[in-house]
Amino acid sequence: MTTPTVPVVAHTRDELKAAREALPSRDVAVVMTMGALHDGHARLIRAARQRHDHVVVTIFLNPLQFGPKEDLSRYPRTFDADMEICTDAGVDVVFAPTPDVVYPDGDPGVRVSAGPLGDLLEGKARPGHFDGVLTVVGKLLHLTAARSAYFGQKDAQQMLLIRRMVRDLDFPVDVVSVPTVREADGLAMSSRNTYLTASDREVALCLSRALRAGGEAAVFGPSAVRRAAREVLVEEPLALVDYLVLVHPETLADVPEWYRGEALLAVAAKIGTTRLIDNTPLVVGPGGGAIDVFTDVPHARADV
Ligand code: PAF
DSSP states (O other): OOOOOEEEEEOOOHHHHHHHHHHHHHHHEEEEEOOOOOHHHHHHHHHHHHSEEEEEEEEEGGGGGSSSSTTTSSOOOOOHHHHHHHHTTTTTTEEOOOOOHOOSSSSSSSSOOOGGGGGGGHHHHSHOOOOOOHHHHHHHHHHHHEEEEEEEGGHHHHHHHHHHHHHTTSSSOOOEEEEOOOOOSSSSOOGGGGOOHHHHHHHHHHHHHHHHHHTGGGGGGGHHHHHHHHHHHHHHHEEEEEEEEOOOOOTHHHHHHHEEEEEEEEEEEEEEEEEEEEEEEEEESSSSEEEEEHHHESOOOTTT
């Protein structure tokens, strides 16, 4: 068995450019992260690795997407462990800049606006969050010059907004959505799971149970989905539910009772001190149920 090669680490723009130019092929995919990597990230990297000659991982805790009362200062920082995961998964380059490298003039005056979709669901709870996400994703797409970018379905609204940005602003990149990776007991993998105490973790399982129950009721229509999921959540009073919605996957609008087709069942709740989100894409109506999809979304203009 050959020992995996440790990725080149770039901290500055020049180092990234040099590392990028040293790669034998231009067929590069990027996996963007804020560090604290887990098996969900490893799956993104492996998916990218299978389809592209090279993979760049970015590790950047983006201050722009955290509100003043959010967990930026306590967010887990695990660079050495992250490097091990990147090495095992076959990453070529790790770009780990500091905020002054990404934002040399301080907070950028010009930002990408997520528009009205960015004010719904997570955006309602976290004002400005998606503008911060899209701004850094746009910058990292330019800096890495990747052909494809891989994101997890776990952050479904983020995924939708990134796809919109790429289409609306003509970024020459394919965006690939990779299904959520779950622990054996159903908990969706997240860097924030490290905040959970053992008892919080037990409570948190109600989220995936609710999504599963919703998926099982999908054949009976939207109200059956919502009812089944809600029934699971009300059994767990320690989960402070922010929202439980069944929405259209492109508009995030609540689907009406007559609706049949693809939908997104999404939940957010505070468990202890930690806000968790989870979702499942599903098909509502005859033959319906939860779907675990791997969606390639090519950039809008083939001639870019
Ligand atoms: O999903 C994340 O980890 C972050 O929002 C991202 C896409 C790396 C941007 O900072």
